[in-house]
Amino acid sequence: MVSRQISEQYDSWLGGFARWSASLPEDRPVDMLFGNPHDLVSAAYVEALQRAARPDDAHAYAYTMDLPAATEAIAEGLRSRFDMPFAAEHVAMTNGNFTGLAATLRAVADPGDEVVYVSPPWFFYESLIQAGGMTPVRVVAVAGTYDLDLEAIERAIGPRTRAIIVNSPNNPTGRIYPPSMLDDLSALLLAASERHGAPIYLLSDEAYNRVVFDERSFHTPVAHYPYSFLLYTYAKTLLSPGSRLGYVAMSPTMPDTETVAAALLLARITTGWGFPISLLQRAVPDLERMEPAVPVWESRRDRLCGAMADQGYDLIIPEGTFYVLARAPLGDDRAFCDALARDGVWVLPGAMFESPGRFRISLTANDDMIDRAIPAFARAIEAFRS
Ligand SMILES: Cc1ncc(COP(=O)(O)O)c(C=O)c1O
Incomplete structure (x- = not known):
């Protein structure tokens, strides 16, 4: 229950x-309630799915975990966008950021641990943290600017803090955190991890990392902090939230990559097979090339x-x-x-x-x-x- x-x-x-x-x-x-499409999805999107639906071998509709064609295309895209040495083994496929969040939380934290999130938040952070048996700890963003309140984050961290969820570009404020703020956050998290003798993981919810206005640059927190995960969903970029497709990419500088990857694999299985269906995974190389x-x-x-x-x-x-x-x-x-x-x-x-x-x-x-x-x-x- x-x-x-x-x-x-x-x-x-x-x-x-x-x-x-x-x-x-x-x-x-x-x-104007939610980020749902109100125009038809593009013909290019439909064609990509149609091509991917045609089986090219007998395994096309077998149980699929992380399809190499998908994880390789994603790693290549991340390398060129963020100039970081992402490889296919850093990428874990999910059926969107709902699963990305649920599985990553379970992979890095235990029941009873604390997870910090920033308010105003995306609606389901608190429930997803609670569903993993963890305790949500709310930190309110700076009034007016909606920046990260680094002092408040520091005060919120205790010996049971295992993770923090950061969302930039932010839903609902539209704020993109600048690199200097991410550096300060990283220094704070490294010091707190050291103090408490265990890493605090950063879950970077990047549902909107390609939805950036005025030719601004987006800076991923993952480039600033080693114990971090980039959580991405195609739902927003391609305005197709009903096609449940996304991934979690751990930082290439993540210590102990193999153990973390194994935990993520198990977490997705036990979250109820949180992998995207094989058809969607086969479409990833095409979808990666599409512009929002x-x-x-x-x-x-x-x-x-x-x-x-x-x-x-x-x-x-x-x-x-x-x-x-x-x-x-x-x-x-x-x-x-x-x-x-x-x-x-x-x-x-x-x-x-x-x-x-x-x-x-x-x-x-x-x-x-x-x-x-x-x-x-x-x-x-x-x-x-x-
Ligand atoms: C900030 C944020 N995170 C996560 C999600 C969930 O994404 P998905 O529906 O692709 O799982 C959303 C969707 O609205 C979102 O806005």
Whole structure:
């Protein structure tokens, strides 16, 4: 049975969301709740999957763990992007970052250990930590900038701390952490690992590492700290979250690589065969070559954020990801999201990601939705002001 702690969390979060979303009007809504596609996936993506579906030998549909064709293509991509000596044996295939997180946590931590995460977080960090029998330790990001609060992280670390989850580009704030901050984090983690006599592992959740705006560079925390894992999912880059495909790449400088790789293998088996289906793995070399629609999301960001700023919203222009975090007028996120939903626009109340008083908009809405959303945002802020 799912533990009481997790069911309670489910009830306060997913259950609450399910009840709230069931009450939303359904007449052609502008759905800006989650990072879901609202346009057809590209023809190139479908063709890659069709090619991969055709068996070329009898093993094509056998049980598949880490398919070398996939792990080699990924290692090659990582080498060229990050200038680090990634090899196929550093790569562990997962069916997305849900499994990447669950399996990596189990590989490096034991029940009773503590795992630090940064708030506001992605919704499921706390539950995934708890599901592994570990204790989540929340550290709030710096107010205003949403940077890592390194002093608070240091204070949160104790003898039972085994891991920290870092998410850059960050969902929901859109913040990308600069290299100097990652160096400071690394120094802090190395010192704490030394102090407590065991490594603290860094899980770098990089679901959006290719969704970066304004020609910014993304710097992976994995280049700054040896005990680290890069967790990636194709769900966001290729806007295909229903095709469960991703990987965990351990840092090439990870000490004791073989033991860690064996732990990751066992963790994925015991997480319920957390490997992607063989068809998806065979498509990886093609998918690796596909470019995300960053210019499209960036122009939607500019159009929507520009209009909302003119209307008087206090919002954060994201550096990456496809989310915009804004302050709810009068501070009641739920009342504001309800009012907006009655006008046909669905956005996510901040209470659902530890940010009461704010709301989150997904830029994966299509152009027609953005056109309809802009006047609705204007009506909503006007109504709350008056
Ligand atoms: C920050 C972050 N991590 C992990 C995930 C989960 O990714 P996937 O659905 O590919 O497992 C998401 C999905 O929204 C996310 O935004």
